[in-house]
Amino acid sequence: MAAERNTPKTRIIDIQDEKTLGALGPQLNRLLNAQPGLAAMLFINPVLAMKEAGVKFSRPVVHHILSRLRHRPALRQRREELEAHLKEILCELPRPNNSAWLSRTLFEKLQLQALDIGDLTPGYTSPQDSAVEKRLQALRPKRTHRYSHLPPRPRRTGRVRLQALPPSVRRLDLDANLPELKPAKRTPKRLSLEDLYFYKDSSPVARDLLELAIIQRRGLRLHSRYSYRLIKEGKRNNVFRRWFRKVTLPEPEIKK
Amino acid sequence: MNLTSNFDFCVELGISSVKEIFHLAFKSEHRYPHNVGPVTRNFSGREFTINVRVLDDEDKPANLSFQDEKHILFSFPFELQAQTADAPDPALSEILLEAQANIPALLTAWDEDGDEVLGLSFFGITSADVDISDLSGVPSIGVEQFRNVVHSAYEAMPVHTFSSGGNTVTLYDGNRDSTLAPPNAATPYDIEVALETIAAEQYLKVTAPIHVLIPVVPIINIEYSSFGRLIFYRKIEQTDTSVTIDMTAEPTNADLATTVELDNPHFASSQIALSLASQARGMISAFSVITEPAFTEAAARQLLQDEVATYIHTRRYPVYSPRSGDEGEPLSSPVGFLLVDDGVLAILLNRRSGTAADDAVPDNFLDGRELALAVGAAKVQEEIQAVITEKFPGVSSDDGELIETPEGDAVLYELNVSLADPGEHEESEGHLWISGKTKVKIDCWWDPTVEFEGPVFMRAHREDSEDGCELVIDSPVVGDFDFDQSCCDVFLEIIIPIAGWIALIVIEITIDRVGGEVAEDIANEQGAIIEPIPPVVNGIAEITSCLTGITVFRAGFVFPGELSIRRLSRSAEDLRGMGRMPRPDP
Known part of the structure; x- marks a missing residue:
């Protein structure tokens, strides 16, 4: 059900349910396409961007849009499973991205022994496709041995290498083997996700918490109203805002 | 900025490096015998024995300066001793003429040991080309x-x-x-x-x-x-x-x-x-x-000019000695230019267009450093296209390239990477400008088409260890963003590796084509052990070079570096300095 209200300034489209949302989709797309400045903001927070365009959603529709956009179906389903399972075990909503909460959960609620992690870093999966990487490797010139007759000296005068991509929680490798760690002398008050990684084989709950955190990080980050405003005004950097010049949504056809 | 003219690659060295190589070349007696003679000359019916000494030491150093695009002017201290056995005045039976001989050498390439080297040649020098200054020792007859x-x-x-x-x-x-x-x-x-x-x-x-x-x-x-x-x-x-x-x-x-x-x-x-x-x-x-x-000053000058020309006109020495290492793939002949005012030797390799008549002097991109390598925009673009083709084969086709990630899928239809100068796109730093068009798959909604563009900053830094120096190509930077931002992160993971691969491949190809050596891969890493430029000047010097960074210009990439030069062999002079002269049998 939808209602159009004419105010002195703008015409507001009020969408109360998912059916109406689907029916008015092409019209909404046309509305957004007409305002190119707003298009990139769809990737910051689509609900707030739509609202700026003159579209108001009911709370259930907002929930529907955000949950659909945040994850693709398989991840969304796995996230819901994990959240339900962990809530049942822990008797509270899991909050793996909260380091204090994580510490309390692991060391007080689950009674896990704190581990001496030292300088160890987690294992990460590669963001690169190995087949693509092989093709790219082939573009490099052949190795040569042009100056092998040189007298003995430090031959390794130089090297060149690509720095690895910065590690990302999204790519923590759940299946990697962990080294055996000694117990820590102190129990940390806070536990980062990188540290939680070293407990993944200590308890199924710890592993589930880590997997949930990874899924959460894999979702589209939807910014708060405050953050949205800062980004829109250029007071906070955001890669989408900086890079996306034009976003065009299809208008004529209707997607089922 | 003109980095490589009508060539693909250019290496620039400072005049101090050229001087260093020259002084080492000059220590090679087989290239530059320091003592010539005795030879017999007849002047006015009287036989003279002539001995010539060429010097380059602390008291009387040889020197050079850039004369024009193709000539370096050398200044050698010469001593000419003329002796005649039966001079009526014993004081006149031997004269020692001392002078500074200024001789131009041509910057040119020639074949040496089967490889084209770039160097300085005195071939064809005649007496008329030799300028004599600071002449002394001409006896006055009173x-x-x-x-x-x-x-x-x-x-x-x-x-x-x-x-x-x-x-x-x-x-x-x-x-x-x-x-x-x-x-x-x-x-x-x-x-x-x-x-x-x-x-x-x-x-x-x-x-x-x-x-x-x-x-x-x-x-x-x-x-x-x-x-x-x-x-x-x-x-x-x-x-x-x-x-x-x-x-x-x-x-x-x-x-x-x-x-x-x-x-x-x-x-x-x-x-x-x-x-x-x-x-x-x-x-x-x-x-x-x-x-x-009794030599007049004019005659003494002429005598020196003649003897210097005789001494020098068959001499030359290499400054840059690239080797192919593979007969089937010879390297191109290096073409040199001198940037006189800047004191820079520019060495161009791989002519991309035109003929020798079209060759032009590149700009100074050395910027006061010891070494810099440049690769031209056209060559960089070739490599960019190759990387894009291998990374996203479907780009530019009707179907586009499907990119699947756990976070979501997209179809990439267009991807362009161009080079930009500092100041372009309101960025103070030179950068890659990446633009493209992609369709983002969204669950239960219409897939938006996103046109994107933005700068990628290429940076690298030098690290030193016991094994030597290392140029680490930093993860390309797309701006001041929090990298770990889920979908942003995914977007950047698509863009950044392209830039990194472009940098790595362009660097390695540059090294390969300027006669450096990409010797071996670093195990389990995207990298290699390299010699950025030829590590040896034939028979003269060993060169150790290290790259220190990357700078992006619209005209191409520049890789600045540092180098140190040491003598390839040891002379009696060296051994004396080291206190290791051979001793007589006990």
Whole structure:
């Protein structure tokens, strides 16, 4: 059900349910396409961007849009499973991205022994496709041995290498083997996700918490109203805002 | 900015590096023998033994400067020793000419050991090309030298007593002949000489002490003896290389006729003197023809020019010696240009367009550093396209390239990477400008088409370890963003590796084509062990070079670096400095 209200300034489209949302989709797309400045903001927070365009959603529709956009179906389903399972075990909503909460959960609620992690870093999966990487490797010139007759000296005068991509929680490798760690002398008050990684084989709950955190990080980050405003005004950097010049949504056809 | 002109690659070295290579080349005796000679030369009929020394030491350093696009002007300290065995004046039997010889060398390429090297060649240099400055050691011929010549000629005379018709004239020169009787009591005591210019001709005036003994003076029939002086003039003939005085030829000018002055008064002394004067001509002829080596400054200069040209005209030395290592894939001939005002040697490789006639001087991108490599935009674009094609084969096709990630899928239809100067796109740093078009798959909604563009900053830094130096290509930077931002992160993970691969491949191809060496891969890493430029200059020097960064320009990439140069072999001089000279058997 939808209602159009004419105010002195703008015409507001009020969408109360998912059916109406689907029916008015092409019209909404046309509305957004007409305002190119707003298009990139769809990737910051689509609900707030739509609202700026003159579209108001009911709370259930907002929930529907955000949950659909945040994850693709398989991840969304796995996230819901994990959240339900962990809530049942822990008797509270899991909050793996909260380091204090994580510490309390692991060391007080689950009674896990704190581990001496030292300088160890987690294992990460590669963001690169190995087949693509092989093709790219082939573009490099052949190795040569042009100056092998040189007298003995430090031959390794130089090297060149690509720095690895910065590690990302999204790519923590759940299946990697962990080294055996000694117990820590102190129990940390806070536990980062990188540290939680070293407990993944200590308890199924710890592993589930880590997997949930990874899924959460894999979702589209939807910014708060405050953050949205800062980004829109250029007071906070955001890669989408900086890079996306034009976003065009299809208008004529209707997607089922 | 013109980084590589009509070529793909350019290496720039500072003048200090060129000088360093030159000084090392100059220490190679087989390329530059420091001592030449003895050789025999004939000047004005006199044989000279010539020895030449070329110097480059702390007191007398050789030097160079950039003269024009293709010439370096060398300044060598030369010493030329000319010796003649029988100079009348012993002081003139050896002269040592010292001068700075300024000689242009052509920056050119030639084949050496099967590889094209770039270097400096003196081939074809003639005397006219050699400029002589700071000439010293040209002896000046003055009265002192002529006095010595006459003294020397006197000593060479077989006899000093001349008799004719019973009369005896004794010729003295101090006590150079102590056997003479009576002993010398004449005035002057020694033979004296003076230079006089008469009617624009130069004459040597000689005043020689004599003693005259006439046993029977005609008519009065008494003995007469007296000390006195013989005064005569002889013309001085000077050429560029010698001075000649023909003592046998009396000037025709009556004012310059030979005269005799006698100390002992006698009413017939004037007649006696007159008759002795004609006898004296024969006596003076005993001095014979005196020829003395005497170079004018012009002649000395010419002599040096000739000898320097003879020394240098077959010499050359390499400055840049790239090797292919594979006969099937020869490297291109390096083409050099000198940026005179900036003191930069630019070496271009792989002509991309035109012919040699179209070759042009690139700009100075060395920027005060020791070394910099550049690759032109066209070549970079080739590699960019290759990377895009391999990474996203479907891009630019109708179907696009499907990119699947756990976070979501997208179809990439267009992807372009161009080079941008500092200042473009409101960015103060040179960068890659990436643009493209993609369709993002959204669950239960219409898929938006996103057109994107933005800068990617390429950076690299040098790290040093026991194994040497390392150029680490930093993860390309797309802006001041929090990397770990889920979907942002995914987007960047698609863009960033392209830029990183472009940097790595372009660097390695540049190294490969400028004659450096991509020796081996670093195990399990996207990297290699490299020699950024040829690590050796044929027979002269070893070069250790390290790349230190990347700078992006619209005209291409620049990889600045540092280098150190050391001698390839050791000389006796080196061993002496190290205290490791061979010792005699105990």
